[in-house]
Amino acid sequence: MGQEVRGVVAKEKGAAVTLETIVVPNPGPGEAVIALQACGVCRTDLHYREGGINDDFPFLLGHEAAGIVESVGAGVTDVAPGDFVVLNWRAVCGTCRACRRGRPWYCFSTHNAAQKMTLPDGTALSPALGIGAFADKTLVAAGQCTKVNPKARPEAAGLLGCGVMAGLGAAMFTGQVELGDSVAVFGCGGVGCAAVAGSKLVGAAVIIGVDLNAKKLDLARSFGATHTIDASTTDPVQAIRSLTGGNGADVCIEAVGDPKVMEQAFLARDLAGTLVQVGVPTPDMKIELPMIELFGRGGALKSSWYGDCLPERDFPMLTGLYLQGRLPLEKFVSETIELDGVEESFGKMQRGEVLRSVVKI
Numbered sequence: 001m002g003q004e005v006r007g008v009v010a011k012e013k014g015a016a017v018t019l020e021t022i023v024v025p026n027p028g029p030g031e032a033v034i035a036l037q038a039c040g041v042c043r044t045d046l047h048y049r050e051g052g053i054n055d056d057f058p059f060l061l062g063h064e065a066a067g068i069v070e071s072v073g074a075g076v077t078d079v080a081p082g083d084f085v086v087l088n089w090r091a092v093c094g095t096c097r098a099c100r101r102g103r104p105w106y107c108f109s110t111h112n113a114a115q116k117m118t119l120p121d122g123t124a125l126s127p128a129l130g131i132g133a134f135a136d137k138t139l140v141a142a143g144q145c146t147k148v149n150p151k152a153r154p155e156a157a158g159l160l161g162c163g164v165m166a167g168l169g170a171a172m173f174t175g176q177v178e179l180g181d182s183v184a185v186f187g188c189g190g191v192g193c194a195a196v197a198g199s200k201l202v203g204a205a206v207i208i209g210v211d212l213n214a215k216k217l218d219l220a221r222s223f224g225a226t227h228t229i230d231a232s233t234t235d236p237v238q239a240i241r242s243l244t245g246g247n248g249a250d251v252c253i254e255a256v257g258d259p260k261v262m263e264q265a266f267l268a269r270d271l272a273g274t275l276v277q278v279g280v281p282t283p284d285m286k287i288e289l290p291m292i293e294l295f296g297r298g299g300a301l302k303s304s305w306y307g308d309c310l311p312e313r314d315f316p317m318l319t320g321l322y323l324q325g326r327l328p329l330e331k332f333v334s335e336t337i338e339l340d341g342v343e344e345s346f347g348k349m350q351r352g353e354v355l356r357s358v359v360k361i
């Protein structure tokens with residue numbers, strides 16, 4: 001039969017989100033119902049509300065979450081009721097071409113639960129990124145649940161489910177930042193600060209944070225930036241060159257989603273350096289690069305989806321580093337809010353006032 005709980009729903013394009021009664025069915029084969037404890041507010045939730053992802057309204061928002069498994073369907077063996085889990089939007093299938101070639105981080109046959117949650121009148125809800133976690137409970141595929149150490153605070157651990165993982169992984173996995181490297185991170189929001197933290201974790205010697213907002217630059221320093229550049233007053237390409245002995249950075253990470261910043265990040269690299277694109281562009285954005293610069297500078301241009309993470313490998317490991325005090329996940333939690341505070345938190349995010357507002361459920 002299922003159960004009626006509260007959930008944050010975007011009913012139509014551009015309209016304020018509302019707290020609604022939703023119906024969460026019992027788990028079918030391969031599925032699990034999660035009693036949610038915390039869910040971070042990510043820019044992608046706002047993109048959904050604005051119709052920027054697709055038109056499958058109404059959406060059940062929220063996708064950066066941790067909670068307790070309440071019940072599981074037939075055939076579920078990896079998780080059991082009572083387990084503390086972080087939800088992921090990359091439940092790798094193991095059988096697609098990417099998985100078979102040993103590149104499961106490119107798996108796109110993600111095993112999400114069928115869209116079975118509804119409004120009380122039967123209207124189907126589209127869960128954001130196949131998760132839908134601004135709710136008391138949600139239904140997901142069991143593969144979307146990754147068990148982590150239950151000593152972790154849900155508000156912190158849940159952030160591994162999206163933005164923080166994207167930033168950490170952009171540096172550690174996509175950019176392959178190494179001991180002694182120089183790194184420049186453009187945009188020091190939640191994703192950029194995580195890229196700074198990831199660069200520090202793997203031993204980068206120089207970590208340069210670039211932003212337009214002085215508060216974000218302070219935050220970047222608190223996560224391990226050795227230098228910061230205010231791009232509203234200083235040309236970041238020149239400044240990065242002078243901070244790296246005239247060379248440019250080994251790895252430049254674009255964490256804004258802006259063509260001008262992308263060009264700056266391209267030009268601020270050392271010879272054979274790597275440019276990692278994490279910021280999500282809109283379909284109309286274009287960059288213009290002289291071909292001779294692409295040829296002459298060598299190196300690599302890579303985009304990073306979800307930090308090239310593998311949840312089963314990375315979430316438990318990163319939760320462990322957090323519990324050892326080596327990964328400051330708590331610092332990303334700018335504030336905790338209630339389920340009915342999600343709409344207001346979008347404004348705070350747009351005004352650059354928070355790294356993450358986290359709904360405590």
Ligand SMILES: NC(=O)c1ccc[n+]([C@@H]2O[C@H](COP(=O)([O-])OP(=O)(O)OC[C@H]3O[C@@H](n4cnc5c(N)ncnc54)[C@H](O)[C@@H]3O)[C@@H](O)[C@H]2O)c1
Pocket residue numbers: 042043044162163166186187188189190191192210211212213216231255256257258261277278279280281304305306307349352354355
């Ligand atoms: N690739 C992925 O898997 C993935 C996952 C999550 C989020 N994202 C994307 O990453 C990007 C960053 O997300 P976020 O949550 O950190 O957003 P955010 O808004 O918190 O941070 C963006 C930062 O960029 C700064 N900025 C804006 N213009 C700038 C400029 N010209 N130069 C330097 N800094 C500038 C802002 O001041 C802000 O601090 C977004 O585009 C988001 O959609 C990507």
Ligand SMILES: [Zn+2]
Pocket residue numbers: 092093094095096097098099104107108109
């Ligand atoms: Zn696959």
Ligand SMILES: [Zn+2]
Pocket residue numbers: 042043044045063064162163
């Ligand atoms: Zn997200």
